[in-house]
Amino acid sequence: MNIGKHIRDFRVSNGYSYTDFSKEVGIKTRTLSRIEKSGKVKQQYIEKIESRFGICLAEYKVNLSEKSVGEIVSYYRIKRGLTRDDLTAALGINKAYLSEIETGRRVPSAALLLKISETLNFNIKLLMPDIPDKEATVGEKVRYYRRINGLTQKELANLIDVDPNTISRIERNIVKLLDELREKLAEILCIDENLLK
Numbered sequence: 738m739n740i741g742k743h744i745r746d747f748r749v750s751n752g753y754s755y756t757d758f759s760k761e762v763g764i765k766t767r768t769l770s771r772i773e774k775s776g777k778v779k780q781q782y783i784e785k786i787e788s789r790f791g792i793c794l795a796e797y798k799v800n801l802s803e804k805s806v807g808e809i810v811s812y813y814r815i816k817r818g819l820t821r822d823d824l825t826a827a828l829g830i831n832k833a834y835l836s837e838i839e840t841g842r843r844v845p846s847a848a849l850l851l852k853i854s855e856t857l858n859f860n861i862k863l864l865m866p867d868i869p870d871k872e873a874t875v876g877e878k879v880r881y882y883r884r885i886n887g888l889t890q891k892e893l894a895n896l897i898d899v900d901p902n903t904i905s906r907i908e909r910n911i912v913k914l915l916d917e918l919r920e921k922l923a924e925i926l927c928i929d930e931n932l933l934k
Contacts (some may be wrong), residue, residue, distance in 0.1 A: 741776035743794045744786060748773075749815045750799045753810070779805050806850070806864050811839040814855040827856050847884035876910040882896050882926040883908075897921040 748758045759766040762785045772778050783794055801809055814824050821839075825832050830848070837843035845853070847865060854861040865881075873881075883893050885905075890908070894901040897918065906912045914922070914933060923930035 739776040745773040807839040848887040880908040
């Protein structure tokens, strides 16, 4: 068991920088860095961390299902050793926007979420649990692929020349998708038409 990894996971998943965490538990930043990298930890440091946060490091596991989108993005960015500047350069967005995503003040488009998960190398399902599987309805698939393409219901409706309420009804599985509309949707959403059957 690597206690250093458990400490790092705990620190990162709770949004602490090296400096903040070091101050919180009374360990020098340099010492904390060594602990996390080597996994060699003096018992006194384990006791300090466990008593301060009321956890057992040996049993600590990160539960990302309880985290917000911003917290998950922040967790993986820090875990991969990237600064906000590094990630914004890779994504082509500005630092203020990433900060707003990580702090929960902004919700990024599905397309940006996909790009973030690919850049940070984690499963998009953590950010978008509604990814359709083979049991998904046609409406769930339309909603998902519309979002991945960064389109609102109104924008999609305009592209296929229908009333926006039609898209809403399709996504809620209130109306059946006709063949002509299925073809248009598949073309606009860049997917195989058979996915919408």
